[in-house]
Amino acid sequence: MAVIRPFRAVRPRADLASRIAALPYDVYDREEARKEVEREPESFLQIDRAETMCGKETDLYSEEVYQKAHDLLWGKIENGIFVQDEKPCYYLYELVMEGRAQTGIVACASIDDYEKGIIKKHECTRAEKEQDRICHVDVCDAQTGPIFLAYRKNEALKQIIKEAKKEPSQFDFQTNDGIIHRGWKIEKNDQIEKIERLFEDIKQIYIADGHHRAASAVKVGLKRRKEHPAYTGEEEFNFFLSVLFSEEELFIMDYNRVVRELNGYSKEEFLKKTEEKFTVIPSDKIVRPEKKGEIGMDLEGAWYLLKTKEKYERTDPVEGLDVSYLQRELLSPVLGIKDPKTDKRICFVGGIRGMEELERRVETDCKVAFSMYPTTIQELFEVADAGRLMPPKSTWFEPKLRSGLFLHLIQEEKNR
Numbered sequence: 001m002a003v004i005r006p007f008r009a010v011r012p013r014a015d016l017a018s019r020i021a022a023l024p025y026d027v028y029d030r031e032e033a034r035k036e037v038e039r040e041p042e043s044f045l046q047i048d049r050a051e052t053m054c055g056k057e058t059d060l061y062s063e064e065v066y067q068k069a070h071d072l073l074w075g076k077i078e079n080g081i082f083v084q085d086e087k088p089c090y091y092l093y094e095l096v097m098e099g100r101a102q103t104g105i106v107a108c109a110s111i112d113d114y115e116k117g118i119i120k121k122h123e124c125t126r127a128e129k130e131q132d133r134i135c136h137v138d139v140c141d142a143q144t145g146p147i148f149l150a151y152r153k154n155e156a157l158k159q160i161i162k163e164a165k166k167e168p169s170q171f172d173f174q175t176n177d178g179i180i181h182r183g184w185k186i187e188k189n190d191q192i193e194k195i196e197r198l199f200e201d202i203k204q205i206y207i208a209d210g211h212h213r214a215a216s217a218v219k220v221g222l223k224r225r226k227e228h229p230a231y232t233g234e235e236e237f238n239f240f241l242s243v244l245f246s247e248e249e250l251f252i253m254d255y256n257r258v259v260r261e262l263n264g265y266s267k268e269e270f271l272k273k274t275e276e277k278f279t280v281i282p283s284d285k286i287v288r289p290e291k292k293g294e295i296g297m298d299l300e301g302a303w304y305l306l307k308t309k310e311k312y313e314r315t316d317p318v319e320g321l322d323v324s325y326l327q328r329e330l331l332s333p334v335l336g337i338k339d340p341k342t343d344k345r346i347c348f349v350g351g352i353r354g355m356e357e358l359e360r361r362v363e364t365d366c367k368v369a370f371s372m373y374p375t376t377i378q379e380l381f382e383v384a385d386a387g388r389l390m391p392p393k394s395t396w397f398e399p400k401l402r403s404g405l406f407l408h409l410i411q412e413e414k415n416r
Helices: 030-039 063-078 111-116 127-140 155-164 189-200 211-227 267-277 322-331 355-364 377-385
Strands: 010-012 082-084 090-097 100-110 147-151 171-174 180-186 205-209 239-246 255-259 278-283 294-299 302-308 346-350 368-372
Touching: 063 082, 063 127, 090 189, 100 111, 100 147, 100 155, 111 211, 111 239, 127 211, 147 211, 155 180, 155 189, 180 189, 205 211, 205 377, 211 239, 255 322, 255 355, 267 278, 267 294, 267 302, 267 322, 278 294, 294 322, 294 355, 322 368, 346 355, 355 368
Parallel strands: 147 239
Antiparallel strands: 010 082, 090 100, 090 180, 100 239, 147 205, 171 180, 255 346, 255 368, 278 302, 294 302, 294 368
16 A cells, blocks of 8 residues: 655746756766756756855865755745645646657655555665755755656556646646656546545555655655654655656666776687677677667677577576676676676766767777666566665666656745
8 A cells, every 4th residue: 555645846937947947966967067057047956956056166065055955945935936836736747758758646655655665666775875865855844856656557547647637737848858848736636535545556666766865855754753753644754755657658768888998808808708608799780789688789899789698597587687697797707897886997878878879988988888678667666576676777767857846845834
């Protein structure tokens, strides 16, 4: 039974939504974030990455940065740039990328469901990355970046979404990357009640993207419980901002690998090592894998199709992933990359960057690139259901949810 409840969203004025909406805070490095805020002064990055509004010498994780984020956010609320809805509602958030649409239900999920494993994870999180968002949420008294959740196909929810989208949209704009963003408010009591009941019958919900944001929101909620021992469980800090999508609407792209050097092997020696674990087929063109069990390899400018060998394959939900096969049979024993999370010789390239980026890296600073067949949503579910974790950088979801369109306040009455 999942607790997915409506909430009083804080949303930007309709005339500013397109300018405020920003990609997630963690897709930018420090200089890129600063340049984006200079390009668009209304960008929500100025709150999500408030160091952009401080001096260049300012420590990214200083109290000054988090206080700046708080002051900017609550100043915009007081000035009417952001407005809070009067009653708890659900919302819809539709993203259209290259003609393919996906629509999620914007709501609040329960930190207890996260703790109990009803909301399932498939990635590990790092404490230092969590701490940044813990401070951001705690100081701002608000969750500003939605967690991307997935649920198994549900026809009744699909029909409610279809009906709700017949109403006028709250925002409708296209960002400079070509993605169309639309939003609706679900405020009819019968629809709200039905959505809440339908989620109560759903036994598992899965984090698709945003593991660090989810862990941080939960830890702030648990911290607030300790600070308020008489809490009832209904306080806003017991819930975290989410957008929930049905499994069949999600699009996972390839998450590719590039490696800087061949661990002392020549091109010919490395190719022979590769042939021990893969069937290697030379290609006169870029290799984009067409099915599971296939990997493309650009080795110093020459492309090959790699096919996994049955005797090295695994049926285990984690070990059976293509990214696991590559790591287990080639990256670790041959290239010496034991821990891809920390080894500086390997980099990860999201599929949105295209195959051309792999070729560019091999031409400039890398010796070999591997193009992967995308991990499927069913593989993600199987790993999460088994209580296991995927290897790092196994999934790349597109399009990315924008921050700033829906905010969740975790302490509405403030003494400022």
